[in-house]
Amino acid sequence: MTIEGLLLSIAMAAAAGLVGCFAVMRRMALAGDALSHVALPGIGIAIALGIHPLVGAATALFFGAVLVWGLEGQARAATETIVGVVFSVALAIGSMLASGEQLIDALFGGAGVLRPAEVVFGVAASCVVVAFVLTQKNKLVVMLVSSEVARTAGISVRLLDFLYLETFSLTIALGLRYLGALLMGALIIIPAATAKQLARSLNGMLIVATVIALIATLAGSALASHLHRESGPFIVTAAGAIFLLSLLYRRR
Amino acid sequence: MTNILDVAHLTVTFENVEPLHDLSFSVARGASLAVIGPNGAGKTVLFRAIIGAIPHGGAVHWAEDVRIGYVPQKLDLDRDVPITARDFLGTQKTLAAVSDADISDALKRVGISAEVTKTPIGTLSGGQFQRLLIAFALLGKPNVLLLDELTAGVDEPGQRQLNELVANLQRDHGLTVLFISHELSVVYQYANNVLCLGRGMAHIGAPKVILTPDLLREIYGAPVDYHIHEH
Numbered sequence: 051m052t053i054e055g056l057l058l059s060i061a062m063a064a065a066a067g068l069v070g071c072f073a074v075m076r077r078m079a080l081a082g083d084a085l086s087h088v089a090l091p092g093i094g095i096a097i098a099l100g101i102h103p104l105v106g107a108a109t110a111l112f113f114g115a116v117l118v119w120g121l122e123g124q125a126r127a128a129t130e131t132i133v134g135v136v137f138s139v140a141l142a143i144g145s146m147l148a149s150g151e152q153l154i155d156a157l158f159g160g161a162g163v164l165r166p167a168e169v170v171f172g173v174a175a176s177c178v179v180v181a182f183v184l185t186q187k188n189k190l191v192v193m194l195v196s197s198e199v200a201r202t203a204g205i206s207v208r209l210l211d212f213l214y215l216e217t218f219s220l221t222i223a224l225g226l227r228y229l230g231a232l233l234m235g236a237l238i239i240i241p242a243a244t245a246k247q248l249a250r251s252l253n254g255m256l257i258v259a260t261v262i263a264l265i266a267t268l269a270g271s272a273l274a275s276h277l278h279r280e281s282g283p284f285i286v287t288a289a290g291a292i293f294l295l296s297l298l299y300r301r302r
Numbered sequence: 303m304t305n306i307l308d309v310a311h312l313t314v315t316f317e318n319v320e321p322l323h324d325l326s327f328s329v330a331r332g333a334s335l336a337v338i339g340p341n342g343a344g345k346t347v348l349f350r351a352i353i354g355a356i357p358h359g360g361a362v363h364w365a366e367d368v369r370i371g372y373v374p375q376k377l378d379l380d381r382d383v384p385i386t387a388r389d390f391l392g393t394q395k396t397l398a399a400v401s402d403a404d405i406s407d408a409l410k411r412v413g414i415s416a417e418v419t420k421t422p423i424g425t426l427s428g429g430q431f432q433r434l435l436i437a438f439a440l441l442g443k444p445n446v447l448l449l450d451e452l453t454a455g456v457d458e459p460g461q462r463q464l465n466e467l468v469a470n471l472q473r474d475h476g477l478t479v480l481f482i483s484h485e486l487s488v489v490y491q492y493a494n495n496v497l498c499l500g501r502g503m504a505h506i507g508a509p510k511v512i513l514t515p516d517l518l519r520e521i522y523g524a525p526v527d528y529h530i531h532e533h
Contacts, residue, residue: 075379075380075383075385077380188392188393188395188396188397189393189397191385191389191390191393192390192393192397194379194383194385195377195379195385195390195423196372196374196377196379197355198349198350198353198355198372198374199372199373199374199435199438199439201353201354201355201372202353202370202371202372202439202442202448203394203397203398203442204397204442205397207355245384246382246383246384249384250384250386250422251384251385251386251388251389251422252384252385252386252389253389254384255384
């Protein structure tokens with residue numbers, strides 16, 4: 051792996067670990083996974099228009115987060131159903147627009163040579179995600195406990211919710227290059243779910259999730275490189291293995 | 303005495319249901335208002351509407367200096383999240399600019415030991431958790447407390463202690479308290495006024511004046527037994 055690749059994967063893992071903690075605690079593991087599918091039609095349209103797929107994916111994810119946010123604001127309780135339907139259809143449309151190798155790359159990530167712009171975007175986006183979680187974690191915690199308590203404590207609940215969903219989308223976007231839309235959702239959720247099992251405090255959970263995401267990314271990349279295979283599936287399998295070990299540890 | 307809250311013609315509509323219709327009442331500064339009524343009468347909806355958490359018709363006017371502490375009945379939280387009581391109270395360091403000493407002081411006032419704050423909040427008992435929520439509210443230096451069934455799921459001695467805790471805080475800090483309760487004896491003991499909601503009706507007045515067997519039967523749709531603790 052190149053220095054740029056290493057830097058990008060470390061930044062991506064840190065962002066995924068941190069943002070995932072609140073996704074798991076907010077019980078949006080499945081909604082988050084569905085949201086990641088919306089990247090595909092964006093990639094398809096971008097390829098058709100001849101622009102960088104990442105731009106199309108990021109744009110589609112931005113509006114996907116707006117949609118989830120808008121649905122959350124409705125009093126009706128059918129959000130999960132609508133999210134499931136809309137984003138599964140997005141996956142179908144994405145498959146129609148892109149084909150063959152492009153689609154496999156979009157779903158599971160592709161190797162190829164990293165362009166400087168991709169490295170800059172990845173590291174900058176990771177910094178934004180990490181900074182958001184670390185500066186807003188107190189507000190996010192209060193909102194987790196009770197949105198009414200958060201509101202009376204002076205927190206703009208709807209705005210914070212919107213910013214969190216957009217941060218989540220950005221995290222998926224920055225993992226598309228390596229892991230693809232399907233596997234990045236897994237790197238966000240699995241280390242955080244593992245940390246939830248193991249940690250005894252908020253900071254403990256944030257640290258454990260980040261460390262697990264880093265270990266999975268580095269170990270998965272190293273193994274994939276050794277076997278001359280794509281790194282995405284190895285990274286997520288490594289994360290899954292750590293999760294299973296954590297279940298055994300909890301049983302003891 | 304000036305009012306800290308004036309509500310005029312408050313209406314809340316969900317789809318085809320209207321849990322609150324044309325409700326008007328006021329709360330004097332330092333007073334204690336109980337809200338009672340059967341399940342589904344709109345008590346929690348009323349609290350959520352007056353803090354602006356749900357859309358509503360009519361006007362809700364709080365005094366300009368109002369600072370609200372809210373203790374909810376239902377939590378949005380999974381019980382197994384690794385957030386400790388200290389993590390939760392610690393958020394007030396940035397939200398309300400309080401110090402560690404303020405947090406220790408709030409814990410002492412609500413009767414939570416330092417040891418308990420190191421455990422995840424999901425493992426706290428019902429009474430301890432309610433105390434924690436009160437401590438969080440106190441750190442925001444409120445002048446109004448909204449308590450949504452504070453003692454639900456708490457054992458009898460715990461209920462008495464929580465009610466006494468709130469009464470003492472109200473006396474010491476001149477707080478205005480709005481509380482939802484199903485315990486009529488508690489309403490008699492602690493409330494200056496009671497707002498009865500149910501079956502599309504609303505009545506407000508001093509408990510001893512308006513809580514007649516006839517009104518309770520009208521609101522609850524069935525006879526209501528209760529006893530009054532004389533202290």
